[in-house]
Amino acid sequence: MGVGAKVEGAKSSDGAKTALREVLHLLRVYWALLLGNVLEWYEFAVYSFLEPYFQENFFAGSAISTWLGFACTFVARPFGGIVIGVIGDIFGRKVSTFLSIFGMLIGTVGQGLVPSYASGQVAGTIGLVLLVSLRFLQGICTGGEIAAVSTYITEVGPKSCLARSMALIGITCNVGFLAAQLVSYLALELLGEEMMLEWGWRLPFLIAGIPGLIATLGRRCMPESNEFLEARAAAVVSEPGADAEEEVSESNGSSSDVKEGSKRAAASAKMRSLLGSYWGNILVGIGAVVAVSTLQYGGLVWCNIFLKKRGASPDHLIAAGVTARILSILLSPFTGWLADVKGVAWLHLLGALMLTCTGLPLYLVMLWHPTSLAAVLLAYGVGFGVIFAFTGMIFFLYVVELFPVQVRNAGVGLSYNIGFCAFGGFAPMVFEAAYHGYLWGPGWLLSLAGLVTALTTLVSLRLQKSGRMQLVHERPVPYFSQCGCDPVADAEVEEQADPPSVKV
Template identity: 60%
Template sequence: MGAFGDVWQVMKIYWSLLLGNVLEWYEFAVDGFLAPYFQSNFFAGSAISTWLGFASTFLARPFGGIVLGVLGDLFGRKVSTFLSIFGMLIGTVGQGLVPTSHSGPIAGTIGVVLLVALRILQGICTGGEIAAVSTYITEVGPKRSLARSMVLIGITCNVGFLLAQFASYAALKILGEETMVSWGWRIPFFLALLPGVIAASGRRCIPESRSFLEAQANTAETQAGAPRSALRDAASKIKSLFRFHRPALLVGIMSVAAIAVLQYGALAWCYVLLRKEGASSSSLIAAGVVARGLAIVLAPVAGAIADVQGVAWLQLLGALMLAIAGIPNFLAMQSNAQSNEAVVVFYGVGYGIILAFTGMVYFLYVVELFPVEIRNVGVGMSYNIGFCIFGGFAPLICEASHDVAPWAPGCFFSVAGVITASTVLLSLRLQSRGVLCLAHIRADPYFEASSCKSKVTRDSAKDQSVKKGGEEDAQATEQAKCKKGELTEMTEENFQTVL
């Protein structure tokens, strides 16, 4: 079975993870698209305060990455994904229920406190969600087409953004501006309830990864006869992370600068900016569809390049694209905000192409930095700290810098590209000196020959097609038990037999 069959099997078995990922990015995008209504309802018309409230979600993400990451490394990836989806659901739907300043000053103050608290809960659960999902897909996906499986996460991210934009746009068109300011802004948050419940139900029965189960078994053997303590184990994992994997943490944090700024600066904040500059609603919705649609269409291309040439090569290419195009694309877009064609070309096509090569497989780049024993918490911490710094504060930096100099946000975008490109090159240098292992899952391809092949678990034989027969029956039996409410664990070996 080829790469398409590999990817299809991942989608077929782990659809609930991907649906939850859509929900995660939907909720963050909705916060950005509805920023003008939060500005008038909660933050007394202050754009800076509104984007600070937006950033509060990101400040909580590293904490969630640590807590749910440790839980995932101790008790399984399934546990952390199951907990995170409920927290995200409460945090998202709850934001649609909070009182506003229109109900009085006391109610307005309570509303702001509740809004920030719900966004913090949202951030905590999302911090663990993306780490667990990306770790899961990496560990169960066939190694020969790993990047092409991982682009499913990038695709669902963009689907989430598209759905958020459609929900915001549809609510505005149906209800009108006055009703949106009054109460209509709540509707897009309520729309997350049904898919959230479906995703949570589906996650009850997802199979655990073989890599985690083997690591857990090895740990049990080495600690046979010794008393076990979950708290002690958690502290040990965090201590090991900071003691032996500091370079990997730093690389993981800095490597997401380009995609974080692109998502929440170039795409989220610029959308609000263009509205203020007089761009028509039709041009904005068309530009958003073009940007996300291009990224989705080009995602398989990006995955194939990463599988053939190496994930580091693709990350470097995408980062350089942002570094070069950041300033000129922003200036051209801003100076032609009232031109429908210009908005579609510079916002839609310009950012869409960069997004395809910057944001489709960066999850794989971060996940591969850490060994299986601390992978969940390592990804959760590095990824979320990076997104907190570069993504959470991107709209705030853009808003403040734009007031000082209209061209400043474009410089910020280019600098983010330079940071990621420099990080990739630095990581390759560190690996050549034996300081860092970049590829704990598959050594090749990775831009150049890897110096840590001996540390990488490679099991290419399991990526080959084998006879289905009774193994398919075994999987059917597992799924039947799951439907009856009997929680089961299916290893990656079971999954590979389907291939």
């Protein structure tokens, strides 16, 4: 017994060291991918933390209109997810990630340069149009960014510790949001409320330019995903007439036209395949992000501004925000390990149930005690931080697993971004309206969002068990392992004539 225990302990230790080495190698090779993801979420979040200044400079003091300006970015995200996603599925993950970071950089820095109504009515109107246009551009690129990054990491990451590798995306998201909150806070502390309202709100957008350029240049040097290259090579081999057709077209001097036509045909075929064969998976992906998108933008974003307007000290808010983000980051290795051991669907369901049970109580604590440091730290910092560690750090893998490599970029881009557009982008505006209509409304919305994602997970597992849907295309097991039972593994075993034993 003693010798066996020592051997098992040594194996476990070696496995942990191997996983750490593989994750660190991924970080060294693909640092530009992750730096760009930090900037994506920084650039996307900074508007929300500067909402009061946009409210006064562009939206005539209307909070709901200002949050609608925030939501317009989300409206563009599904379009970006499809366009940049299809580009990634045809030309490669490297191309799509370069396009997304470059467009986001223009959209973000540009927002810091637009004129406001303080410069006059005409200048303000032009500035408002430019602001909305740049936010649409930012939304298009952000929609393509997250699909490309999550697909890239899934395909190049080690399969034995894939969830821990994907936790890097969750970590960079939190770092980006935390950086946006810290920069906004520091700008206010250094400049004061009057100068922030006049011109200081521009600085957080402008300083994103330098690291954005570094990430953009770094992405040009990243290696392409081998999994994508193999899938593309297999597709070429499966079309034996393609080479002959290209030779004939070149001899006729029309190769460029044929190539353009073949690219359009490939894009059309990708979309037909995605919408025709994987519409159920798209619906599962949309439902899967309801909890995290509502918690992110209704809980962590709107509640921050809500507390500020109800008298919470900026020091209290920055302490609570840092606590929530740091706690999520510190817990991410644990949640990644848990997903690698128990399965990504198991962790996803657990996080959704946590939000269902605690969303309303945590909101009520903030509603009743907005000026109490202990209450804000407990509810916003610790409560939201822990829940986000379970709902927002590994869910990328859950969505990526729904689609095969041939349509993965576009599938993730469409399902993820529709979900985040509907339930995340409009969350601050809906929460604002719900609060004015019924004080407890935002809390009920948080709990309802968790319930929707929990039910989506359970229904999808049932569909997988009955053979009507394939949920996993990358790493079949573990997916939902509890008490030695994994519905995905069981379904795969039942489909085989001479099934081997499956260890979960």
